Amino acid sequence: MSASPPFIDRRANSHGMIDELINVRAQMLSLYGELAAQHPFENDESVSELLEQFCQSLIDYTADSHFRLYRFIDERKERRHAVIEIADQVYPKIVSTTQTILDFNDKYDIAEHQDLIAVLESDLSKLGENLADRIELEDEVIKVMRAN
Secondary structure (H helix, E strand, O other), X not given: OOOOOHHHHHHHHHHXXXXXXXXXXXXXXXXXXXXXOOOOOOOOHHHHHHHHHHHHHHHHHHHHHHHHHHHHHHOOOOOOHHHHHHHHHHHHXXXXXXHHHHHHHHHHXXXXXXXXXXXXXXXXXXXXXXXXXXXXXXXXXXXXXXXX
């Protein structure tokens, strides 16, 4: 029995990492939807707990996307020319979305949210727009990675 060529193993590994990222992203978006559905927001324990879960999921997704999609690009170890080309176009934009995610997390990943409930709707809306842009850019990279 012969072993698979290295590029086939790398490709299968790459596709598996993409699938995992999509799962983590879907979980984060599900929590985003649950949180947004709590509008109008009240200072209660259920909103606070859901907000904390969402913040953790948001950070997990952000870290996961870096590890699963961008690590090889960032470290200049990606060898597929088409992936490098698309990454050069979209990666700086994706990086800029990361700061918005981190800012949201820093603001809301705290024990007490009472003072912030009044601006949560606006902040969630801005974050949602940011996530939509990021996901669109990620999907461009994913499409090329799956094709090559």
